[in-house]
Amino acid sequence: MMRSFRNQIRYILQYIGIMVLAMLVAIPYMTIVLHEDTEFSMLSYQAATYFMLLLFSFLFICIFNSSNLMPALQFGATRKGWFRAMLVNKILFAAGGIAAILLATPVAQIFYGQPVVFGGSVFPLFAASALFMASYGAMLGYASARYGAKWLAIGTAVFFIVLIGATVLLLVFLPTERLATLASNPWLVAGLLIACIPPEFIGWLVLRKIPAKG
């Protein structure tokens, strides 16, 4: 029990580390790439933070999950147990995403001296897409671990990066008013949330018979 508790603490600390890293990297990223010629925008900074968070989370999931699943199964972990753990991961990622966006605002204020302006109604869209992305990250973990195959992992990674890219483009380049309109649409947000579900089921279908190869 104690060991398990310590592990949970360690994982949470790792997530916080990723989150902080994402926020810090987002500053030069935004400065150099997004806002060389344009005016600073808090929303863009949040989007950049989110993008970085997803990128680091993706790398983390890819390396961590696929490396852990095999030994865990070899040590007598159950696939159900692992699935539960993945769900917890997903929730942590989503929570991390939301927290990073919230924290990004005061961080940006420190660096840019801008007043704190939170993204307002864009927030639900961020939250929904954080969940969405995290679920694909989890799926990637399953898939690469399932086959222990680098090409599958790479294929899924490419898919994942494209998906992130599309989301970021949407968040960064769509006019703020338009985003706010989209995010205020409960059907859209609900749709994004529902979109989080299928990968978990697919993941489970793959995982339930997975052999623990050495």
Added chain:
Amino acid sequence: MEQKNLVAAGVTKKYKNVEVLHPTDITIEPGKIYGLIGRNGAGKTTLLSLLTGQNPQTTGTVTYAGQKVWENEDALGEICFARELNAMLMFGPNSFKGKHYLEMAACYYPNWDKAYAQRLIADFELDTKKKISKLSKGMMSMLTIVLALASRAPITILDEPVAGLDVAMRDRFYRLLLDDYQKTGRTFVVSTHIIEEASSVFEEIILLDKGNLVEKLNTDEYVSQFHYISGKDDVVDQATSGLKVLHSEGLGRQKTVCVRAQKQNVLAAAAGLDVELAPVPLQKIFVYVTGGEKEENLA
């Protein structure tokens, strides 16, 4: 108290359309050391991974103390399967440092003995700060031995634990195994290709050949069924007529034959004939039973 047997009943395993393990019934009883032997591709690792719920069987059932093993946390916590580590894999344990690998194992085995693990690491002079993929074959074997012994799991299964170990380390391993067995009385199943030096350790042997369970017998009882009969070829032929001959080799007029029969039958057949009788080492029995001598003849 209920005896906690690990039982496979009618298990088979198919990969696509190829059945690599044919219908197999086997019972692993507590308090014994089993030796699992078989040629490459005989289905040893497949059988072990089915017994430990690491791979789903195509048909049949695997139970521990009457409960299904597959996806059963209670049962799996009492069964340790120390698999052979392979440096070539990109994913899985290879990205771990040795100490992290053992730390992770400690999370899953309720009886994990940390102090014992540390003693073994010190004894083997094992560098657990290195990544598994950077360890030598022998070091990897040592790590799996630490895992198996420190797990203190009532059923402990080791797949090729001595691969890559030198003679001294192999001897050290078998002494540790016996020592632990005497102290705890736990069950060990050891799969190995180095049969001769392990034969004295195994209480029972399980022999697999081409996906079939050929034998599961007390080692002494099994070995006592095989005999060498040697002498002049015509006399040996006379002595072995009516006996099951497994192998025959000659040099000039001298001939040596391996037969499988009860000792009294062999003695009766050889009575009054000028032949010598000798026991057959387990390794040779294995070669004769699994057809390994065919390759020798081809060479």
